[in-house]
Amino acid sequence: MEALLNEWLWREEYWIPPGIRWQDTEMKENEGHFPRPRDLFYTLPLALAFIALRYVFDRLIAIPLSKCLFVKDRIRIRAASIPKLETFYKNNSQQPSQNEEISLGKQCGLSKRKIQTWFRHRRNQDRPSNTKKFCEAFWRFVFYLVAFTAGLGSLINTPWFWDQRECWRGYPKQPVSEAHYWYYILEMGFYLSLLLCVSVDVKRKDFKEQVIHHIATLFLIGFSYCANFVRVGTLVMLLHDSSDFILEVGKMLHYGGWTKICDSLFVVFSLVFLVTRLVVFPTRLIHTTLVLSMEFFEPFFGYYFFNVLLLVLQALHIFWAYLILRMVYKFMFYGKVEGDERSDEESEVDEEEEEEEGDDCSWGQRKVAINSKVASLANNCVLNNLTNQRNTNRRLPKAR
Known part of the structure; x- marks a missing residue:
């Protein structure tokens, strides 16, 4: 197996520039540690x-804190x-078509409206609670803040932090x-945990x-480590962490x-996101991997693969920047952020209709609602009569 990997996967032309062999990268103990795939x-x-x-963090820290911040x-x-x-x-669809609603209504002996109401309630039942969303945001906030602080402390005194040519x-x-x-x-382990939990985390648009x-990100971190693009890789991770923890605390x-x-x-x-992802990332980091690196070695497979991954990330940055600018537009013209453009997969209309829907409520709930409306109408009528009577009494002396 090791011979097969060395022959097909760890071929020198994939991972290191032309003219260099694996033996040339070996280091003595006093020279430092060279990255190894293992x-x-x-x-x-x-x-x-x-x-x-x-799991422990959510129950011991995040949930109690959500109560202190009045998350409802x-x-x-x-x-x-x-x-x-x-x-x-569960097996077919969460939003049946009209023909499927009619067919289900015949099978269950329910009207089409009641079928629609049942599916709306069932979808809302699966929607994540605010407490769950708070716990997820708090967990990411803690990691991103710690990672950014530690990363900045370890990189600020390095020469490649100020001059990207030193990366090569x-x-x-x-x-x-x-x-x-x-x-x-730690960064790769964290993103791997997010990928493993993606099916149970809050699903957004x-x-x-x-x-x-x-x-x-996992391919980028793993490949850059094996190809020893560690210097520029640490800058990429630090740049991403710089705005992520602000987003999570805002959530x-x-x-x-x-x-x-x-x-x-x-x-x-x-401001931080648009500057770091749309200005610093392409002009400093992608520029150094595409252009400045050519001053030190000839292109090879790792060079092309690494830059393709960086360009994929940049495409995602442009997509998220579009969503953010939409929210900025709402903030400027409506005075507030009306909602997260990356909100839950189900629309908020379901929840609003659920509050107004009365077909599936108990008769007691409907009776209370009807009585409250009747009382409100009666009060309005009494107030109107009293007002009219006062106006009549005021006009009587003048008539006399």
């Missing part, structure tokens, strides 16, 4: 450890237990420090883009109803 095997148990830690969950009507509809919901000086024989090794391993982002405050602070953070996040 180092990445630790990311899988680390990802599982992140998932377990997140919407009360939803549970769909009635109808086995045929439940089977169709002496390549590929560049030792990796212990801090940057753990920075890589950009769900597919998020999956592509996680996969591209947390949004779920708690802290609108004014959330709007202010949204403006800060928008």
Whole structure:
């Protein structure tokens, strides 16, 4: 197996520039550590450890904090237990067509409107609560903040942080420090844990883009480590972490109803995101990998593959920048952020209609609603009569 991998996967022309052999990258103990693919095997148990830690974190820290920030969950009507509809919901579709609604109505002896109501309640029943969304945002906020702080502390004194040409000086024989090794391993383990939990996390409109982002990030981190693009790779990770933790804390405050602070953070996040992802990332990092690197070695497979992954990330940055600019437009012309453009996959209309729907409510609930409306109408009538009577009394002396 090792001979097969060496022959097909670890071929020198894939990973290092022409004219250099694997023997040329070997280092002595006093020279430092050269990245080896086997180092990445630790990311899988680390990802599982992140998932377990997140489970404990949610219950001991995130949920109690959500209560302190007054995060409230919407009360939803549970769909009635109808086995045929439940089977169709899970196996076929969550939003049946008109013909399917008519067919299901005949099978269950229900009207078309009641079928629509049942599916609306069932979809809303699966929607994530604000507490769950808060816990997810808080977990990411803590990691991104710690990663950005640690990454900045380990990179600010390095020469390639200020001059990107230093990313390639002496390549590929560049030792990796212990801090940057753990920075890589922890980042890759975290993104792997996000990919493993993608089916249970909150699904948003950009769900597919998020999956592509996680996969591209994992390939980017793994390949850049094996090809020893560690110096530029640490800059890429630091740049992404710089705005991510601002976004997550803004989400947390949004779920708690802290609108004014959330709007202010949204403006800060928008500025940081647009500057780092649309200006710094293409002009500094992609430029150094595409252009400046050619001053130090000839192009090879790793050069093309690495730059393709960076361009995929840049395409995602443009997509998210479009969503952010839409929110900025709403903020400027409506005075507030009316909602996350990356909101849950189901539309908010379902929840609004659920609050107004009365077909599936109990008669007691409908009776209370009717009585309250009648009382309101009666009060209005009494007030109108009293007002009219006062106006009549005021006019009587003048008539006399």
